[in-house]
Amino acid sequence: MTITQSSTSPSVHDLVREITAQSKLPLETAVPLPTRTYWDHDFYELELENIFRKDWVCIARCEEVPDPGSYLAVDLANEPLIVVRGDDKKVRVFSRICRHRYEDLLGGQRDPQERRSGCVERFECPYHAWTYRLDGSLLNAPDMWSRPSFDAEAFGLRQINTHVWQGFVFVNLDEQTPFPFDMSGIERVQGNYDFTDWRLAANIAWGDSTANWKIMVENFSEAYHHIGAHMSSAQEMWPLGSVEIGDERGGEWFYSRMHVAAAAAVDEVDGHLIQPTWLPSQKGLSPYERSQGLLVLKFPTFMLLPAPDVTFWFRATPTGPETHHLDIALMVPKSNLAAPDFDRLITEAVDFFRPIQAEDASVNEKIQSTAKSQYSSGGVLHVHEQPLWQLQKYLASRLPASSTAY
Known part of the structure; x- marks a missing residue:
């Protein structure tokens, strides 16, 4: 589909002003991002300059060097x-x-x-x-x-x-570092998790995707689609009704707790259903922490899925207005590297996760393919899509509403 921008099409800063206005709506009446933000070249350049060149972006783990x-x-x-x-x-x-x-x-x-x-x-x-x-x-x-x-x-x-x-x-990348580095909120909700002594165990080189980076981040962060795209996968382990949306409502980060389904639990300790694992859990986790998978998102693109024994780290890099590159690393506590049958168990963990990611990638690319349709507008957000609303707050806080450059 080819769209030619007319003289009445909104400018990139009109889009920023629209996002800013939307970000101020209460969650109960929130609406999705304008789909033009998923493909507009000038908007993408504005993001590169004001987000990926001025904010903190995770690029590696220390054990990679x-x-x-x-x-x-x-x-x-x-x-x-x-x-x-x-x-x-x-x-x-x-x-x-x-x-x-x-x-x-x-x-x-x-x-x-x-x-x-x-x-x-x-x-x-x-x-x-x-x-x-x-x-x-x-x-x-x-x-x-x-x-x-x-x-x-x-x-x-x-x-x-x-x-x-x-x-x-x-x-x-900004020498003036206009935004402070602050992970205190995430440290609060991650509780006894400490990734200092975790190590990379596998890499899922997902590769290039024909979807804007924001589509990928939005899909990663909301669990509403468990009842659709993941009905036969993630929904069986972490049903939507058991997903607890975090109490953070600002425009810097988001978290949720995906509590294990009763049918999938392997034990109950102190009233908490225990999530199945492939490897021993990180030492020091409470029964409550062992009852769930945690989802953590630090805007723009730091994404973690911590579980008691394995954590999936998403490395999404924008490569164009309508594309991104994705690598997904599987991490384990350092002590688990010597676990019996380690290679087989890691393979099982990857094999469990891969079809879920395939479902997500398919949805993301389909959303991108319809983003230029004249009918891709007027949507609404479910309360479980709170992180999409928070992403709008983040974009509004980072992108200028006026400039002589565009």
Whole structure:
């Protein structure tokens, strides 16, 4: 379907003003995002500039760079980055752009979403052999010392604002970091969960999807579709009627608790039905915490599904107005890495999850395919779609309602 924007079509900032107005509605009368936000190129560019270049975005786990010299190449908002563990064992993130004439230190990537990794003693630009230490400082710039004014200390790799939270590596591309890094609310609701000592056990490389990133985030966060898309899968384990919407109603984060169905429970302890597991639960979890799967979303794209023994971490990266790239990592407590029959049990966990994700991906792409229809408007939200309303609050808080740039 091809739509030609007419002179009466709303501008990108008209869309922002519409979202802002919608975000102020009470939840009971909330409505979905304007579908134009799922495909408008100017709106997408506004998001890149004001969200993915100015807010905190999770790009890696510390264990992905386990040793000094370990690195991981990541692209975010068209910026080539590299996550590095230094000789001092500290994890840093740098721009991959050489300070000389802007070559990618890793020679560029055919696929920007390819997460290349390795281990080196230093980084050498393939163009003119400028060489950088693991802390980003310039080690060698061939013959540049013949230039009297050359100051090597001024030409280290540009370091990206980085914050490590329980093993997750967050970055902010804005040097002024206009938004504070705050996970205190999530720490409150996650209770005894602590992901510092969890480790990656499997990766589901879902790949590219023809759906806007917001469609994916909205689908991830609401459980209303358990009674439709997941009627024969997630609904049997976590029925909609047992999903507890969190008490957070702001525009920064969302959570819900998906309590296990009585028919699926494996035990009852202190009045709490216990959710089945593949591996031993994280030590220290209460019977209440073992009765549920937790869903955590920190806008824009930090998404976790913690369960007592495994956690699924969603890594969604916008790649265009109508596309995103998705990797899903399965994490386990470090102590479970030595569990008997570990590989088989992890395979079972992935096999349980994969068809649920396939159902979600199919729905997401179908929503994208109808987003340009003249009839894709006038919808309403169910109370279980509260996170969609909160996403609107987030967008309204980050996107400018006027600019000379658009």
